[in-house]
Amino acid sequence: MLVEKNVPLQPFNSFRIVARADTLIRVKNEADVQAVLADPALAAAPKFVLGGGSNIVLTGDVKPVVLKVEIEGRRLLQDSPRAWIVEAGAGENWHELVAWTLAQGWPGLENMALIPGTVGAAPVQNIGAYGVELQDRFESLDAIDLQTGRSFTLDAAQCGFGYRDSVFKHAPAPADAASGRPGGLGLAGRALITRVRLRLPKPWKPVLGYQDLERRMADTGVVEPTPQQIFDWICEVRRAKLPDPAVIGNAGSFFKNPTVSPEQCADIIAREPRIVHYQLDDGTVKLAAGWLIDACGWKGKSIGQAAVYEKQALVLVNRGGGEQGATGGEVMTLAKAIQTSVYERFGILLEPEPVVV
């Protein structure tokens, strides 16, 4: 186990925010985690689990011990008449896993192509894009409890997946001695995911109900696209719409799309007939957060070097580079100003998607 001190984190976060980790340890396998927990000083220290850093905002130097997950490996576990079960190490790059499964002839992940970050972080916010979420392709995961060192396996139900949400985003709810209510299962900051298994169902069925994909079908005349065609289309669409973090720092969508009751939605539509909204199966209505932000006039606006992306108001970007770039404080000040103006105009509190460290 190599313990690195005073490590620059700018290369390890997609916002390219300048910050340092007091202590950083690269986790290459399960034994590395056990070695950390066997060291009395490291075991007692608070910890932060880092994947690819594409969904975090660093607001200063990181004092907790950073465990940078670099567990590799991917393999086919099972090929049954109903599904391919694929397992990958938490440190594998998500997009490369998607491309690799396709190349092997195991489709199913193509709609989630080009989502940055690692396999281990994918369950944390139940990543999703173009009509498919991780939970739709999830089999199980292995993790290590950073307090006890115990290894455990969770299935989809135990992960508590929701829209950009899971048990890994919630602090444990304390037990209530008065009522006898047991503590809730929250694993934020407590579990280090080591391996993820995915279920790719057979027969493969395309998921196409998105305007961008329908437009590609109309433009190309392709009626029954292959998994590879969908993968290629999605990569093209995403490259055109989203800023490449290698060029301009960002963390993708900065806010979740809020859901409101039909009554609330009707009230907003009465005032804002053009509002972009989608009816959900459970009767609630999802509103496009980017539209709300744009309607408040934020597109292209900035605070310091933190700015709202000109082409997509849902994305906050770092306009500068290095020491001249945005600080996490500037990003969060901008985010709070956006929240306030959207709340004042629509009565909706936008919830940030990235984890603030």
Ligand SMILES: Cc1cc2nc3c(=O)[nH]c(=O)nc-3n(C[C@H](O)[C@H](O)[C@H](O)COP(=O)(O)OP(=O)(O)OC[C@H]3O[C@@H](n4cnc5c(N)ncnc54)[C@H](O)[C@@H]3O)c2cc1C
């Ligand atoms: C340009 C761009 C586009 C994006 N598009 C999408 C999109 O379409 N859909 C979408 O859902 N997301 C999207 N994102 C967000 C991001 O890609 C995902 O949230 C991704 O899963 C983050 O992975 P990461 O490895 O970078 O996680 P990090 O940013 O390193 O960590 C995120 C959180 O997960 C925790 N974590 C990381 N690894 C582990 C582990 N092994 N065990 C336990 N906890 C862990 C961290 O502690 C932190 O709380 C986008 C981001 C960018 C920059």
